[in-house]
Amino acid sequence: MLIAGFLATSLSSYYTSRESIRLRISSKGLPLTSDNIYSEIQHDLLRPVLIAAQMANDTFLRNWVLEGERRPEQIKQFLQEVKSRYGAVSAFLVSENSRHYYYAGGVLKDVAEGEARDKWYFRLRGIAGDYETNVDPDLANRDAITIFINHKVLDFKGNFIGATGIGLTLDAVSHIVDNYQQRFNRRIYFVDRSGQIVLASKSLYLLRGSIRELPGIREVADKVMAAGNEPEAMHYPFRGSTIWLNARFIPELGWYLLVEEDESGEISAIRNALLLNILISTCITVVVLAITLYAINRFQRRLERLANYDVLTGLLNRQAFELLIQQSINTAQRYQRPLAAILFDLDHFKTINDTHGHLVGDEVLRQIASVTRSVLRESDAICRWGGEEFLILLSECSQAQALLTAEKLRATIELHDFTAPVKLVTISAGVVQYRQRETAISFFARADEALYRAKANGRNQVELESQPTDRSSEPPKTTINA
Numbered sequence: 374m375l376i377a378g379f380l381a382t383s384l385s386s387y388y389t390s391r392e393s394i395r396l397r398i399s400s401k402g403l404p405l406t407s408d409n410i411y412s413e414i415q416h417d418l419l420r421p422v423l424i425a426a427q428m429a430n431d432t433f434l435r436n437w438v439l440e441g442e443r444r445p446e447q448i449k450q451f452l453q454e455v456k457s458r459y460g461a462v463s464a465f466l467v468s469e470n471s472r473h474y475y476y477a478g479g480v481l482k483d484v485a486e487g488e489a490r491d492k493w494y495f496r497l498r499g500i501a502g503d504y505e506t507n508v509d510p511d512l513a514n515r516d517a518i519t520i521f522i523n524h525k526v527l528d529f530k531g532n533f534i535g536a537t538g539i540g541l542t543l544d545a546v547s548h549i550v551d552n553y554q555q556r557f558n559r560r561i562y563f564v565d566r567s568g569q570i571v572l573a574s575k576s577l578y579l580l581r582g583s584i585r586e587l588p589g590i591r592e593v594a595d596k597v598m599a600a601g602n603e604p605e606a607m608h609y610p611f612r613g614s615t616i617w618l619n620a621r622f623i624p625e626l627g628w629y630l631l632v633e634e635d636e637s638g639e640i641s642a643i644r645n646a647l648l649l650n651i652l653i654s655t656c657i658t659v660v661v662l663a664i665t666l667y668a669i670n671r672f673q674r675r676l677e678r679l680a681n682y683d684v685l686t687g688l689l690n691r692q693a694f695e696l697l698i699q700q701s702i703n704t705a706q707r708y709q710r711p712l713a714a715i716l717f718d719l720d721h722f723k724t725i726n727d728t729h730g731h732l733v734g735d736e737v738l739r740q741i742a743s744v745t746r747s748v749l750r751e752s753d754a755i756c757r758w759g760g761e762e763f764l765i766l767l768s769e770c771s772q773a774q775a776l777l778t779a780e781k782l783r784a785t786i787e788l789h790d791f792t793a794p795v796k797l798v799t800i801s802a803g804v805v806q807y808r809q810r811e812t813a814i815s816f817f818a819r820a821d822e823a824l825y826r827a828k829a830n831g832r833n834q835v836e837l838e839s840q841p842t843d844r845s846s847e848p849p850k851t852t853i854n855a
């Protein structure tokens with residue numbers, strides 16, 4: 374019950390904590406991170422968009438194109454200035470009229486419709502908006518992967534006359550995303566409208582391709598692509614854990630921002646706490662059980678002692694002894710082994726009580742018990758049979774040996790130096806040998822009869838049982854003096 378109780382408490386707190394962690398990640402942590410990143414993006418990544426817009430609306434640039442692109446060093450200088458003023462890796466202008474591609478170094482090349490590298494230009498011409506963000510190798514910059522902000526240039530009547538903008542190295546931008554990732558401690562990356570991963574932090578360099586094909590996230594790819602400007606919460610299973618994902622569309626970039634958190638980090642902490650709880654609970658249960666068992670055993674032993682032993686002398690009491698007698702008789706019968714008994718009684722004990730009081734009488738009884746123990750063998754059983762009457766059972770003992778033992782006991786007690794004020798205590802004893810097939814009652818009745826004769830003959834002596842008559846197997850007509 375203890376273990377079940379501990380387990381129920383630990384498990385329920387584990388599941389409650391897990392739910393609250395999930396709730397915190399999905400409804401607070403990730404949306405908050407997404408909001409923060411979005412506002413920082415506006416500052417960090419949308420700035421180039423503004424620059425590109427300013428370039429496209431620049432009167433000098435537009436007039437220069439409209440006036441036939443004369444004196445190319447003027448546009449070269451303009452693009453150089455933009456580049457150095459805003460820290461961009463490249464600044465460019467493409468004229469619709471000449472198809473020249475100008476950069477800070479002059480004319481780089483001409484754009485051509487069938488050229489794969491120039492697809493962006495012809496795509497830009499067809500889009501509804503004013504600009505698009507594009508990741509491509511930059512010819513003007515040793516083909517370094519670059520994020521371009523490509524902005525349409527329109528004449529004063531709104532006709533398309535070219536494209537301008539700037540490029541930022543992906544490296545520089547991934548640093549920005551790396552910075553977000555470190556600060557927010559979550560996986561942050563961007564995918565374009567087709568689901569292609571376009572930008573991820575350096576630590577996520579393995580994250581490549583389309584989210585529609587990557588294991589795990591492909592299950593929610595459609596949901597990601599359906600996300601609007603507001604953060605959309607979702608999750609997917611990945612390598613035995615659950616990944617919580619927050620996706621939102623960033624219209625200024627035309628990309629989706631994805632913020633992810635693997636719950637296993639936090640869950641493993643509470644799982645460890647659960648294991649620790651179970652361990653502590655088990656230890657507590659074991660200790661409590663051990664203490665309880667120890668207390669019960671002690672109590673049981675005390676009860677057994679009280680039930681089997683005489684409180685005053687510490688000898689076996691009559692109930693316990695009766696069981697023992699039956700076992701001894703059974704053994705003696707089955708193996709035909711000798712068994713003897715000595716029944717002894719203190720002489721004139723009433724006088725001791727009457728003269729010195731019961732407490733002195735009690736002490737005498739205690740000392741009698743201890744002297745008797747010292748005279749007998751370990752294997753002999755002693756019992757306080759009645760008030761001042763004691764019974765000894767001697768296994769493997771003949772009548773002659775029992776007689777010697779009884780005599781030795783009588784003499785030892787007579788010589789024993791009892792504590793003052795009692796000087797002398799004597800005993801009378803009856804000795805009997807067990808007869809085959811005889812009952813315990815008969816056995817002790819004969820011992821009682823022998824004791825009676827010892828008393829009758831003047832006390833302080835040992836009497837043997839009377840010799841059997843013709844009907845010797847019959848018990849004498851005496852009862853046990855309890």
Ligand SMILES: Nc1nc2c(ncn2[C@@H]2O[C@H](COP(=O)(O)OP(=O)(O)OP(=O)(O)O)[C@@H](O)[C@H]2O)c(=O)[nH]1
Pocket residue numbers: 685718719720721722723724726730731732733734735738759760761828832
């Ligand atoms: N102090 C004490 N006295 C006990 C106890 N049990 C029995 N007695 C007393 O033992 C005495 C036995 O007296 P009797 O049966 O007359 O025997 P006795 O005085 O020894 O005389 P004989 O046996 O004939 O020699 C009684 O006074 C009982 O009260 C006990 O546990 N403590």
